[in-house]
Amino acid sequence: MTKVLISDKMDPKAAAIFRERGIEVDEKPGLTPDELKAIIGDYDGLAIRSATKATKGLLEAATNLKVVGRAGIGVDNVDIPAATARGVVVMNTPFGNSITTAEHAIALMFALARQLPEADASTQAGKWEKNRFMGVEVTGKTLGLIGCGNIGSIVATRALGLKMKVAAFDPFLTPERAVELGVDKVELDELLRRADFITLHTPLTDQTRNVLSRENLGKTKKGVRIINCARGGLIDEAALKDALESGQVAGAALDVFESEPATASPLFGTPGFISTPHLGASTSEAQVNVAIQVAEQMSDFLLLGGVTNAINMPSLTAEEAPRLKPYMSLAEKLGKLVGQILGEDVRSVSVEVEGAAAQLNQKPITGAVLAGLMGTYSQTVNMVNAPYLAKERGLDVREVRHDREGDYHTLVAVEVGTSKGTVRVAGTLFGNKAPRLVELFGVEVEAELQGTMIYIVNTDTPGFIGRLGTALGEAGINIATFNLGRREALGEAVALVAVDGDVPVEMVATLAKLEGVRDVVPLRF
Numbered sequence: 001m002t003k004v005l006i007s008d009k010m011d012p013k014a015a016a017i018f019r020e021r022g023i024e025v026d027e028k029p030g031l032t033p034d035e036l037k038a039i040i041g042d043y044d045g046l047a048i049r050s051a052t053k054a055t056k057g058l059l060e061a062a063t064n065l066k067v068v069g070r071a072g073i074g075v076d077n078v079d080i081p082a083a084t085a086r087g088v089v090v091m092n093t094p095f096g097n098s099i100t101t102a103e104h105a106i107a108l109m110f111a112l113a114r115q116l117p118e119a120d121a122s123t124q125a126g127k128w129e130k131n132r133f134m135g136v137e138v139t140g141k142t143l144g145l146i147g148c149g150n151i152g153s154i155v156a157t158r159a160l161g162l163k164m165k166v167a168a169f170d171p172f173l174t175p176e177r178a179v180e181l182g183v184d185k186v187e188l189d190e191l192l193r194r195a196d197f198i199t200l201h202t203p204l205t206d207q208t209r210n211v212l213s214r215e216n217l218g219k220t221k222k223g224v225r226i227i228n229c230a231r232g233g234l235i236d237e238a239a240l241k242d243a244l245e246s247g248q249v250a251g252a253a254l255d256v257f258e259s260e261p262a263t264a265s266p267l268f269g270t271p272g273f274i275s276t277p278h279l280g281a282s283t284s285e286a287q288v289n290v291a292i293q294v295a296e297q298m299s300d301f302l303l304l305g306g307v308t309n310a311i312n313m314p315s316l317t318a319e320e321a322p323r324l325k326p327y328m329s330l331a332e333k334l335g336k337l338v339g340q341i342l343g344e345d346v347r348s349v350s351v352e353v354e355g356a357a358a359q360l361n362q363k364p365i366t367g368a369v370l371a372g373l374m375g376t377y378s379q380t381v382n383m384v385n386a387p388y389l390a391k392e393r394g395l396d397v398r399e400v401r402h403d404r405e406g407d408y409h410t411l412v413a414v415e416v417g418t419s420k421g422t423v424r425v426a427g428t429l430f431g432n433k434a435p436r437l438v439e440l441f442g443v444e445v446e447a448e449l450q451g452t453m454i455y456i457v458n459t460d461t462p463g464f465i466g467r468l469g470t471a472l473g474e475a476g477i478n479i480a481t482f483n484l485g486r487r488e489a490l491g492e493a494v495a496l497v498a499v500d501g502d503v504p505v506e507m508v509a510t511l512a513k514l515e516g517v518r519d520v521v522p523l524r525f
């Protein structure tokens with residue numbers, strides 16, 4: 001039975017959905033890394049939030065794992081390259097908590113503007129310090145957004161509603177989208193110079209790490225207030241403390257820290273500093289959204305092969321998956337066929353689709369060809385890591401879509417470049433579901449690629465089939481099906497012979513010695 005582990009605190013709707021869909025589920029939030037490593041081998045799926053660290057070590061122990069589902073947005077707690085290399089899909093829920101997080105950023109902006117936490121603490125301490133807390137209005141002030149994606153743009157709309165001016169720094173924000181949102185698209189230096197409030201909404205990457213560095217904090221308007229509900233690591237925390245103490249920064253609100261859980265920080269107690277413990281996504285609405293979404297997505301993948309919101313694999317809807325299934329089987333068989341015949345002498349792969357196949361999502365078909373091809377020399381290859389491994393090996397992979405319909409109503413062809421030239425195999429689906437090979441290296445054939453087969457290239461001479469049949473018969477090997485094709489009479493011919501049982505190595509040597517035989521390769525499908 002398919003098994004999923006929920007290793008972080010998640011709304012109970014996630015577990016309920018897994019169960020409804022016939023998946024066994026364990027909820028074990030709060031395990032130590034070692035405890036998690038000890039049990040992860042039992043599970044096909046792992047559902048997490050930000051506390052679980054899906055490290056390379058954990059993924060290595062996760063021998064059955066097929067999918068990591070992040071009930072939330074940031075996947076910086078998952079080692080994506082390690083997951084990809086092991087063929088594990090990583091998916092997130094990119095929209096379920098964005099409104100909630102944007103609202104938290106706005107809440108922190110007001111908390112800074114009116115010093116709400118300090119005023120609350122003082123009042124509840126019985127001090128009634130009415131003259132101590134003088135705030136600022138946000139109306140008419142400039143909000144500088146660093147990162148204007150899903151959350152940043154929601155923050156922008158809320159800020160515009162509060163009659164603020166919004167300036168956004170985001171290299172990927174198009175001028176048209178900026179106009180549509182009503183924000184000024186600016187460079188970082190201009191944002192730093194103009195903003196009364198700065199709020200961060202980028203992922204943590206090599207480009208964004210330390211975007212509010214000591215130097216950049218020095219370029220801000222004196223008295224700026226800073227909010228970070230994105231990721232720790234975007235701000236130099238030591239420089240922020242100094243800037244708060246010098247008054248360059250009047251206030252800073254962090255929901256996220258370089259190191260979490262942040263149970264101690266030099267920033268704690270600094271005047272003008274407020275913080276929350278990574279609460280950006282913590283509303284009941286957002287948690288229900290992400291729990292439902294992650295459980296549905298993971299179930300679709302584990303049960304139907306549908307792929308939604310994957311970080312390391314192209315999307316494939318649960319509706320598309322059954323239609324693509326026979327194509328993926330055909331594509332994998334074609335990949336296996338060329339992989340077994342050509343070995344590792346493969347430099348480029350072009351996957352061509354024609355007729356009905358050209359109407360489908362081609363990425364999974366290409367992934368299946370590559371998985372079949374590379375699966376012949378790597379044990380751990382699958383649909384997820386095949387494109388990545390192909391890239392790593394320097395394979396030039398192309399996809400071609402022909403709108404024309406040829407001799408077959410649907411066709412998948414694989415053209416492979418080798419050191420000796422280019423070869424091509426092609427297949428179709430009989431009755432829209434049964435894969436059949438129809439072209440093998442320029443020779444028309446018609447074969448099911450199944451079980452054990454022998455690929456033989458020979459010179460077309462009278463009596464060859466008899467000699468071949470006798471050799472197999474004498475070794476006690478029963479022929480199941482026999483497929484023949486040739487380029488021209490008495491020219492080069494190919495035979496694909498399906499046999500019952502295995503083909504011993506000695507048999508391959510015997511066949512290779514038959515008169516006229518040029519090549520013999522045993523195949524397994």
Ligand SMILES: NC(=O)C1=CN([C@@H]2O[C@H](COP(=O)(O)OP(=O)(O)OC[C@H]3O[C@@H](n4cnc5c(N)ncnc54)[C@H](O)[C@@H]3O)[C@@H](O)[C@H]2O)C=CC1
Binds near residue numbers: 094
């Ligand atoms: N505190 C919390 O609980 C939560 C935090 N987050 C975090 O919020 C962040 C933003 O999330 P979304 O808006 O959903 O992501 P998104 O991917 O929709 O937007 C990120 C934006 O950052 C921009 N960006 C990328 N590199 C940049 C650079 N070098 N300089 C400036 N902009 C750059 C991108 O173009 C994109 O528009 C993520 O780090 C996410 O993990 C998300 C949800 C909850």
Ligand SMILES: O=C(O)C(=O)COP(=O)(O)O
Binds near residue numbers: 049051073280
């Ligand atoms: O979705 C995100 O990126 C978040 O940071 C939310 O984290 P959480 O699920 O609350 O641990």
